[in-house]
Amino acid sequence: xxxxxxxxxxxxxxxxxxxxxxxxxxxxxxxxxxPRYLASSAVVSAEMLKIFACTLLVFMENNLNVRAVNQLxxxxxxxxxxxxxxxxxxAGIYTLQNNLLYVALSNLDAATYQVTYQLKILTTALFSVSxxxxxxxxxxxxxxxxxxxxxxxxxxxxCDSEQKILSAGSQFVGLMAVLMACVSSGFAGVYxxxxxxxxxQSVWVRNIQLGE
Numbered sequence: 001x002x003x004x005x006x007x008x009x010x011x012x013x014x015x016x017x018x019x020x021x022x023x024x025x026x027x028x029x030x031x032x033x034x035p036r037y038l039a040s041s042a043v044v045s046a047e048m049l050k051i052f053a054c055t056l057l058v059f060m061e062n063n064l065n066v067r068a069v070n071q072l073x074x075x076x077x078x079x080x081x082x083x084x085x086x087x088x089x090x091a092g093i094y095t096l097q098n099n100l101l102y103v104a105l106s107n108l109d110a111a112t113y114q115v116t117y118q119l120k121i122l123t124t125a126l127f128s129v130s131x132x133x134x135x136x137x138x139x140x141x142x143x144x145x146x147x148x149x150x151x152x153x154x155x156x157x158x159c160d161s162e163q164k165i166l167s168a169g170s171q172f173v174g175l176m177a178v179l180m181a182c183v184s185s186g187f188a189g190v191y192x193x194x195x196x197x198x199x200x201q202s203v204w205v206r207n208i209q210l211g212e
Contacts (some may be wrong), residue, residue, distance in 0.1 A: 016113075025110040028102060039102035043095060061202060076205050086195060087209045089169040093188040094210070100181040107174030116178045119151050123186025131190050 028036070055069075062068040077084055105113055122144050128134045136144075196206060 021105070021114055023100065025105045025113070026104040029123050039099050039137040042102065043098040044090040046098070051208055057204045058202070061204070072205065073208070076201055083199070084209050087192075087206065090188040090195075091210050092191045093184045093191075097181045097188065100177045100184070102163055104174050104177035104181060107170045108178065113174075113178060116148060116151055116175070117182060119179065120182040120185040120189075121149055123182050124184075124189055127186045127190040130197070133196060 058072070059066075059069055062072065101117075104117075108116070125136060125140070125144055129136060192206075192210070196203060199206070
């Protein structure tokens with residue numbers, strides 16, 4: 001049962017990630033009358049939905065007890081301003097990252113963006129080694145190097161094939177945006193993990209703090 005649930009979760013994650021990229025790409029390149037929506041508006045809306053979902057999960061953890069949830073959030077958010085301010089760093093970086101992803105998808109096709117964005121695995125590994133003191137084995141480093149080589153090859157091939165469709169400036173903006181998003185994603189993810197390891201609170205409460 002546990003194995004089935006694990007594979008179902010993996011399938012849902014793959015579907016969600018793929019559909020998100022395609023939807024974002026379509027919405028940023030769709031030609032229609034009137035101004036295009038602001039990327040910042042989409043980022044804020046996503047954060048509001050995330051806060052709502054995490055709050056609902058906190059309610060479920062506390063057996064739908066409104067008083068218990070209210071006390072918990074007050075103690076963890078209002079009465080611990082220093083802990084909340086610690087999350088201001090990853091929150092700001094995640095905001096920057098999400099806006100960069102919209103810029104990237106406005107200037108790159110979905111396939112190239114998806115492949116290039118996998119460099120966040122490399123940046124996350126590097127920050128894990130430097131900030132958390134993790135050690136990677138030979139095959140793990142080899143896998144990361146192969147990933148970097150594969151992404152580089154895809155980007156070079158894409159630039160050659162798309163140079164007649166997109167301007168050089170547009171290509172450069174898209175690539176720089178996705179590369180900056182990879183770095184910010186790696187740092188923010190590892191920083192957030194470090195905070196989670198130093199606390200006993202659930203990840204849902206920390207996500208509420210992160211969204212606020």
